[in-house]
Amino acid sequence: MTSFVKPKIRRKNEPLNDLGLARSDYDGAMSTLCAGCGHDSVTAALARAYFELSMDPKDVVKVSGIGCSSKTTTYFLRDAHGANTVHGRMPSFATGAAAVNGALSYVGVSGDGDSLSIGIGQMAHAIRRNVNMLYMLENNGVYGLTKGQFSASSDIGSTAKKGAANTLPPIDPAIFALSVGATFVARSFSGDRDQLVSIIKAGIKHRGFALIDVISPCVSFNDHKGSTKSYAHTYQYYHKAVHADYVPPSEEIVTSYEEGDVMPVELHDGGIIKLRKLDADYDPTDRAGAMDHLLRSQATSEILTGLLYIDESRPDMVEHKKLTDTPLHSIPYAKLNPGAEALRKVQEEFR
Amino acid sequence: MSAPGINDFTLRVATVNGTGSASANGLLMKAIFRMGVPVVGKNIFPSNIQGLPTWYEIRVTGDGHAGRDGEIHFVIAMNPETYADDLASLAPGGVLLYDSTWPRPQLLSRPDVTVLGAPLSAMCNEAFKAARSRILMKNMAYVGAAAALLDLDLDVIKQLVTEMFAGKEKLIPLNMQAVELGRNYALQNFTCPLNFRTKPMEKAKGKIMIDGNTAAGLGMVYGGATFGAWYPITPSTSLMDAFQLYCDKLRVDADTGLHNYCILQAEDELAAAGLVIGASWAGARGFTPTSGPGISLMSEFIGFAYYTEVPLVICDIQRVGPSTGMPTRTQQCDIQLCAYASHGDTRHLVLYPAHPGECFEFAAMSLDLAERFQTPVFFLSDIDIGMNDWMVDELTWPEDYVPDRGKVLSAEDLEETKAFYRYLDVDGDAIPYRTLPGTHKKGAYFLRGSGHTKLGRYTEKGEEYKEVVDRLYDKWKRAAAFMPAPVVTPASRPARLGIIAIGSSDGAVREARDRLEAAGMPVDYMRIRGFPFSDEVAAFVEAHDEVFVVEQNRDAQLLGLIITETAAQKEKLTPVLHYSGEPLNYRFVYDAIENAVKVRKIA
Ligand SMILES: Cc1ncc(C[n+]2csc(CCOP(=O)(O)OP(=O)(O)O)c2C)c(N)n1
Numbered sequence: 001m002t003s004f005v006k007p008k009i010r011r012k013n014e015p016l017n018d019l020g021l022a023r024s025d026y027d028g029a030m031s032t033l034c035a036g037c038g039h040d041s042v043t044a045a046l047a048r049a050y051f052e053l054s055m056d057p058k059d060v061v062k063v064s065g066i067g068c069s070s071k072t073t074t075y076f077l078r079d080a081h082g083a084n085t086v087h088g089r090m091p092s093f094a095t096g097a098a099a100v101n102g103a104l105s106y107v108g109v110s111g112d113g114d115s116l117s118i119g120i121g122q123m124a125h126a127i128r129r130n131v132n133m134l135y136m137l138e139n140n141g142v143y144g145l146t147k148g149q150f151s152a153s154s155d156i157g158s159t160a161k162k163g164a165a166n167t168l169p170p171i172d173p174a175i176f177a178l179s180v181g182a183t184f185v186a187r188s189f190s191g192d193r194d195q196l197v198s199i200i201k202a203g204i205k206h207r208g209f210a211l212i213d214v215i216s217p218c219v220s221f222n223d224h225k226g227s228t229k230s231y232a233h234t235y236q237y238y239h240k241a242v243h244a245d246y247v248p249p250s251e252e253i254v255t256s257y258e259e260g261d262v263m264p265v266e267l268h269d270g271g272i273i274k275l276r277k278l279d280a281d282y283d284p285t286d287r288a289g290a291m292d293h294l295l296r297s298q299a300t301s302e303i304l305t306g307l308l309y310i311d312e313s314r315p316d317m318v319e320h321k322k323l324t325d326t327p328l329h330s331i332p333y334a335k336l337n338p339g340a341e342a343l344r345k346v347q348e349e350f351r
Numbered sequence: 352m353s354a355p356g357i358n359d360f361t362l363r364v365a366t367v368n369g370t371g372s373a374s375a376n377g378l379l380m381k382a383i384f385r386m387g388v389p390v391v392g393k394n395i396f397p398s399n400i401q402g403l404p405t406w407y408e409i410r411v412t413g414d415g416h417a418g419r420d421g422e423i424h425f426v427i428a429m430n431p432e433t434y435a436d437d438l439a440s441l442a443p444g445g446v447l448l449y450d451s452t453w454p455r456p457q458l459l460s461r462p463d464v465t466v467l468g469a470p471l472s473a474m475c476n477e478a479f480k481a482a483r484s485r486i487l488m489k490n491m492a493y494v495g496a497a498a499a500l501l502d503l504d505l506d507v508i509k510q511l512v513t514e515m516f517a518g519k520e521k522l523i524p525l526n527m528q529a530v531e532l533g534r535n536y537a538l539q540n541f542t543c544p545l546n547f548r549t550k551p552m553e554k555a556k557g558k559i560m561i562d563g564n565t566a567a568g569l570g571m572v573y574g575g576a577t578f579g580a581w582y583p584i585t586p587s588t589s590l591m592d593a594f595q596l597y598c599d600k601l602r603v604d605a606d607t608g609l610h611n612y613c614i615l616q617a618e619d620e621l622a623a624a625g626l627v628i629g630a631s632w633a634g635a636r637g638f639t640p641t642s643g644p645g646i647s648l649m650s651e652f653i654g655f656a657y658y659t660e661v662p663l664v665i666c667d668i669q670r671v672g673p674s675t676g677m678p679t680r681t682q683q684c685d686i687q688l689c690a691y692a693s694h695g696d697t698r699h700l701v702l703y704p705a706h707p708g709e710c711f712e713f714a715a716m717s718l719d720l721a722e723r724f725q726t727p728v729f730f731l732s733d734i735d736i737g738m739n740d741w742m743v744d745e746l747t748w749p750e751d752y753v754p755d756r757g758k759v760l761s762a763e764d765l766e767e768t769k770a771f772y773r774y775l776d777v778d779g780d781a782i783p784y785r786t787l788p789g790t791h792k793k794g795a796y797f798l799r800g801s802g803h804t805k806l807g808r809y810t811e812k813g814e815e816y817k818e819v820v821d822r823l824y825d826k827w828k829r830a831a832a833f834m835p836a837p838v839v840t841p842a843s844r845p846a847r848l849g850i851i852a853i854g855s856s857d858g859a860v861r862e863a864r865d866r867l868e869a870a871g872m873p874v875d876y877m878r879i880r881g882f883p884f885s886d887e888v889a890a891f892v893e894a895h896d897e898v899f900v901v902e903q904n905r906d907a908q909l910l911g912l913i914i915t916e917t918a919a920q921k922e923k924l925t926p927v928l929h930y931s932g933e934p935l936n937y938r939f940v941y942d943a944i945e946n947a948v949k950v951r952k953i954a
């Protein structure tokens with residue numbers, strides 16, 4: 001098998017964005033995933049979000065670990081640099097890359113196996129560092145690529161294709177991320193394109209680590225009756241708590257906020273995320289409250305979705321580390337070399 | 352062999368970890384160095400913060416030898432728990448000084464050594480009030496006693512004490528008082544100086560005392576490293592400490608206060624490797640210092656960087672393995688590991704610095720090699736080099752140095768290119784071009800550790816896969832010409848015998864070689880400095896009847912690597928293996944070769 005180069009076809013009257021690019025300019029190679037795999041819908045939502053935000057693909061960096069989900073970084077933004085790293089270790093690679101050039105936009109794609117088992121340590125620490133990146137956790141409750149073993153996000157009682165029930169408690173990525181200091185926590189569903197696209201846009205524009213836990217069913221190994229990560233089960237228990245819309249800086253002035261449940265969160269680029277509470281008592285800026293809702297929803301099997309928590313106040317890694325604006329690769333050597341006199345001085349204590 | 356004499360003896364201070372003796376011992380060594388006399392210092396310390404025995408060994412070597420002697424002539428025994436060992440460690444005719452506040456008649460059991468008792472604690476308890484300062488002052492008191500016995504220059508000591516307490520001037524007279532207590536006691540009660548002692552020389556001009564990790568950290572600054580990540584592990588931590596220290600001093604933008612570097616403390620070594628690979632892929636010059644256990648953890652990522660051709664510099668400061676081993680003792684036990692780290696067909700570039708001067712130089716070289724060849728480079732040091740102070744030439748930096756950033760296409764280059772393929776050997780030198788994220792849309796490519804074609808596309812076709820890994824092998828081979836050349840010390844007359852060694856074995860091997868030659872056994876010596884090996888290595892073996900491969904591990908790892916990777920005849924190679932965890936000494940090497948030669952003669 002080789003990778004297929006997707007033919008670039010531009011339809012007549014295809015809408016163009018501010019850069020003059022069409023939606024298809026945000027495509028990548030042809031997907032090799034199973035037909036109906038949730039991950040393909042997530043890929044499409046990502047491409048749409050970058051298109052709608054009029055982002056130059058060359059300024060985006062895509063990184064992933066290993067798994068069906070992690071393969072998808074080739075399936076969008078062919079004009080962006082990408083890296084398929086090793087299993088569970090994408091966060092460290094992404095963190096290193098993000099430290100070099102703060103002007104680029106980073107997106108990590110991972111799976112529930114990649115992130116919650118082998119990679120949970122690295123994910124936790126990327127969150128703690130508040131690396132400025134969008135982190136897509138494409139959650140299907142199984143290891144797709146290794147053919148259907150339970151993952152750490154499987155719910156108690158959820159059955160495997162061959163019938164065995166999972167008996168270990170699940171790790172909820174949203175609860176986990178909140179507990180280690182995430183500044184943007186969201187959940188969505190590959191089957192809800194509108195919600196997913198708007199949350200992705202908000203996540204891209206958030207300065208810091210933006211986790212989106214996307215329920216993304218695996219049609220080959222975890223879409224049967226008895227699975228709690230199937231399309232049917234997800235539709236049944238899906239619950240929207242907060243809706244989020246990103247409003248770019250230019251539109252800000254003309255947008256008027258509806259009274260009541262709308263809550264604007266100002267972003268560092270001057271844009272705004274408009275939060276619309278669908279649950280009246282849910283406040284996505286209250287960490288403890290969000291945690292409380294999430295824990296309760298776990299008990300009722302309700303799948304709480306939307307932008308569940310946001311905090312724009314914490315500095316991201318680049319600011320925290322006081323890095324220069326010049327990408328680390330372009331600082332002239334003359335600036336990096338302290339010179340002969342400094343070397344002589346440094347050695348005084350060794351004489 | 353040499354008896355102790357003027358500027359020719361070894362002193363060992365035995366203390367308890369965590370009692371503040373390190374600065375007193377450093378002072379002793381620095382005082383001799385400042386008197387212009389070459390010294391070799393070895394800190395033999397436990398994996399512990401407080402309470403276990405620790406030794407500081409100072410070899411005073413007017414002849415300027417760089418390694419250990421192997422004999423001990425003077426012990427300052429400040430740890431009652433190790434009295435028996437310390438007494439036993441002395442060469443016949445040696446001297447032991449101990450704290451006789453608590454007399455120990457059993458110390459008199461060796462008639463062939465002189466035992467001197469000085470009531471250091473009693474004197475300090477009387478003179479100083481605070482309990483903590485009494486312990487510290489006792490250390491200064493043994494410095495004083497040693498000063499009298501070894502004829503150290505008191506003015507030099509005073510100057511050093513003044514420098515040591517810059518900013519805390521109140522402490523200077525107190526410390527000098529303690530020095531005087533010990534010194535006066537020795538002058539009044541012992542025959543001073545001893546017949547082996549110091550005498551000022553002029554041999555330390557243009558020299559500094561520095562440890563290899565500090566030099567390497569500084570080398571990374573001068574080499575233009577902008578990114579470092581690590582997970583703390585003895586004995587590599589001080590390398591990152593040095594990089595951090597000098598970056599904070601020399602790399603903060605004066606106008607903006609912003610940093611021209613990024614240092615991240617990783618959550619483990621897997622992450623440290625990932626951080627550096629990510630940063631290097633994005634274009635920074637990065638490195639990670641670690642030790643053997645870290646290399647084990649990094650292995651998967653090392654293979655990834657090798658196969659995807661991302662620059663990666665790893666400084667392995669070797670310590671005794673396997674497993675946790677003896678984390679504060681030295682060995683050369685990761686030679687094979689670093690040559691081939693990771694699964695599948697992988698092979699790497701390795702540099703073997705031998706002393707802090709080379710650590711400074713090779714640190715930058717490792718960054719250059721990694722970027723030129725787009726591959727992992729190991730900077731293979733050890734505890735002996737990394738954590739001991741060595742007397743080396745003052746460090747200098749070539750004014751015309753330009754970092755070798757390798758083949759990186761700029762936006763202008765890409766604008767003019769028709770199509771860019773990441774793994775295509777355009778120039779026929781086995782090194783493809785790379786691009787950095789954010790440069791140009793034509794430069795975009797997908798990095799993957801899975802099978803790829805020379806165009807960078809995914810593949811599972813055998814021929815396409817082989818084309819790439821064959822080029823990787825070719826690239827690795829070509830790197831041999833860019834590694835630092837072996838250093839050969841020839842005998843003054845034709846020799847049938849040779850020695851091969853790497854890294855920290857150098858000082859002891861050179862001395863053994865000199866002394867063997869003086870004793871009528873001419874030996875040529877080759878110190879290898881990089882892997883892949885130069886063709887000179889096989890030629891050196893070819894040119895001798897027998898070559899002793901001296902190394903600090905049990906399994907003859909270097910010897911094995913020479914057999915596997917060169918045309919050298921296996922039959923000619925004889926291992927000389929030292930792996931107790933203490934730095935190598937010349938007597939060990941001398942005896943091993945002398946004995947082997949004797950056995951051959953009988954046979
Ligand atoms: C070190 C290592 N161990 C095991 C594997 C095998 N492996 C590949 S993908 C995978 C699980 C992927 O699960 P997930 O992240 O949920 O992705 P999905 O395929 O479900 O999208 C495993 C265990 C590997 N590639 N590397």
Ligand code: SF4
Pocket residue numbers: 032033034036037038039068069140144145217218219220221
């Ligand atoms: S196995 Fe599952 S996760 Fe993998 S591609 Fe098929 S449907 Fe998607």
Ligand SMILES: [Mg+2]
Pocket residue numbers: 067111112113138139140141142143144151
């Ligand atoms: Mg999965």
